[in-house]
Amino acid sequence: MYCTLHLLKNAKKNCGNFDPDFIWNLEKCPTQREYAKKLADFERVSPVAANYLGAISPKNWCAWPHVNIHVLHGHRTSNYVESCSSLMSEIRAMSPLDALDAMAFYQMSLHEKQCEAAEKRLERGEMLTEYAQELYDFERLFAAQFLVHMSSERYGHALSYKSAHAVRYEVDMFKITCSCPYPGQYLIPCRHIIAGALHKRLLHNEWIRRSCSKFLMNDYYNSLRASSVRLVPLQNIQPDGVTVCPERKKFPGQASKLSALCTWRRGQ
Known part of the structure; x- marks a missing residue:
């Protein structure tokens, strides 16, 4: 996948000045519909930059073509x-x-x-790797905003009333999946699943081990x-006759x- 930062720099260099948030928001769109809407909004502000990005396949730099298909955490x-x-x-x-x-x-x-x-x-009793813990804590901050209804021990939904219309997210507490793309992308429970866990009052340590099994600190350690x-023994190195040392610029100053x-x- 292309680097969004480099795309942003190229667009600013060749297409004029604009708010960089337009490009970052395009990159993280979860659906094609939202991507098309934000691209149209961007086109009204900077037509040249929008055409430049529109000519690049979203598969090469956006999240939505890969949602529920590829896990991008650890790959982007x-x-x-x-x-x-x-x-x-x-x-x-x-x-x-x-x-x-x-x-x-x-x-x-x-x-x-x-x-x-x-x-x-x-030693501090941390259960998850550092980055996984940051992701989980961030999602947990928003879990209290959702009203949860469980139709069974396994299935339920989380409702958000932040907008004019309620937004519903279907959760599976056994498979740790949600109708939102977050768990599939990061392999960490989203705020909707965490809201379900809080609603069910699941034991914290047991829940963390089950829902974040790929990022347990003990396994990582x-x-x-x-x-x-280890260093490569010189006797195991054979010259290939191709590899050469490129020219290197020398800069004065501290090593x-x-x-x-x-x-x-x-x-x-």
Whole structure:
């Protein structure tokens, strides 16, 4: 999928100035109908930019073509992922052997930090990974806004009266699914399902283990401890005759964090 931030920058560069929220709102539209409506609104404000985005297939950058088809959580990029990837650009400019060395040291350092952070969360009694907990807490904030009616132990619906007409969301408390796209996208209960859990007064720890089973802190920590990062032995490396070192610009000033890390590791 295309990076929305880069699409935004291209549109501003070539199509003039406009409110960037138009593009961000287009990207997160849950349905084709809402996408078409917001694109029409954008066209009235900036026809050139709207035509530029309209010519790009929504499958390549919008959420709605993938709703209930693909799980995008963990697959779509984010600012955090982009910032981590920027460190790799320095490694790509190294010679092949130096790049392998630097990549291994970087991954070893990252793995060590992840293990330490996971240990601290477990010591505090946290049940979910950090990002999953943030998602869950955010959805829980809005759960109280819904009126819940359960037709059985399994099925029910959550009603919202924020607009002129009540909006109804069907929930399945056994499969942890909802008529909204959120659970399918993030594999975390949405506010409507959480409202159902609060209505049923389910035991918190048991509910978290069942509804957020893919993001349990203990499982994550065990997977970290079971994995390791090692340097590639030189005797196992065979030149392919193709890989070459690209030209790299040298900038004066302080060495980067990555260079400092590699230098420190080699000195040990």
